[in-house]
Amino acid sequence: MTSEDAQAADGGWASVRPPDALLGVARAAGRGDGDAAATLVSELGGGMLRVVRKVMGHQHPDVDDVTQDAVVAFLGSLETFRGACSVEHFARRIALLTALGARRRAKVRQREAEAEGGAIDDLPGDELSPLATTVASRRRALVRRLLDDLPEVIAEALALHFILDHTVEEIAVATAVPANTVWSRLRLGKRALRRKLEGDVHLAEMLRGGGR
């Protein structure tokens, strides 16, 4: 997580929005108030943890470390936080960028490849059938691997879109590029994702229903 990443994370959401209840606490934490920092982390740590889990995988052994790195990066960036987006979105975006960087550095893809076919990274939920759980898990694993392989700018745009539900305009502001560039990146990313999903024989097998 570089300072540029942090600055990039501080963007978007330029439309009218309600006052940010955490802004004052964030400012205090940025000035070095330990209690404010603890309050902020108590409030936002859960969301950051969930974002890291989405990117890394629920069972990934580095989730705690990466979350901690994200929190450190978040607190370290508060001094330069411009308030262009909400503190919560700023924190979540830093968590996303930190986790994406960690995946690339750790080459988690290689480790995941050891579990042929991809492990189910979450316990099956009550609301999903076993097949749906398996398919969703497989698809998540494929998306994560694609994020490792794609050029960073495309991976970032795709992750902001799929994982943090950002609009194109929000991604454009966050990454400081024109909206048309984001459209282009998303188009390339989605095309690559479509090929990845369609070309995966295991997923195709599962979608056929486990076969007969």
Next chain:
Amino acid sequence: MIAGDDCRSDLLVAARRGRLSDGGRLALDAHLAGCPSCRMSHEVSADFDGAEAVDLRDGARIRALADRARSSVGSGASLGRVGSARSRDKRSGTPVRLRALGAAAALIVFCGSASAAVWWWRRSAPERATVAPRAAVSTPPASAPARRREEALVPQPPPLVAPIRLRPRPALHAALETRAGLAASATSILQQATEARQRGDRARAAELYRRLQHEFPASAEAVLSAIPLGGLLLGDGLPRAALVQFDDYLGRSQGGALIPEALYGRARALGRLGDRVEERRTWTRLCADFPDSAYAPLGRHRLAEIE
């Protein structure tokens, strides 16, 4: 219909943020029907929603992070730019006089503690020398009692290491790793079985499916394996064993996506067993509950035959 992956609709994002009206939702449904790009986005985003599960110990994790943030930021430890004590003082604008008073108060507390410790040490030294001479020689005079008195007078900061250690973290992850290992193993066996079946090695595939059901009976993969194993058994001329598998899936999957397949297999197994009543009942249910499935036409044809 939108061509390729260049759809520029933000309907999906709006829906995921809960900002669509009823009309907007109808528009989204219509859009999804004709836009493969947004359909894929919809599925992938929903998949990632499923990865949001909260862990039992998340509360402890977040408390540990908050404690560490408090101690690191508050003590001026290295946390990027926030950790710089000099810049922090400048930014916070804390009056210099207040900081000087604080330092003086700390000095008074320290000196008072040290004086008391010296007094205590001189008063009790002979007694301790007679009771434990070796300890009296080896312990640095005054320091330990002074520390005890200081601890009593000055509030202690919270421990730097929270109950959950974030790094290193073997204890924290033991349960997760075990669970991940089990999931990986079950998935791995299911995968091997599928590959064996694709190779045409039916015996090996059946063996792996049975192993999966035996070793990981509660896993999603074990439930799933009942369908292909039932199909293999039926193909091997073992309709009764196949029926057990299909019924097992129907009983355990609780609305699983493969129910039409299970019903199809069950009906065929019953047909082989000659149980016309149950077979008719199964085909009827398949046709009624899943009229659009690929098996419904077969069911209707078979029902006409049975009638």
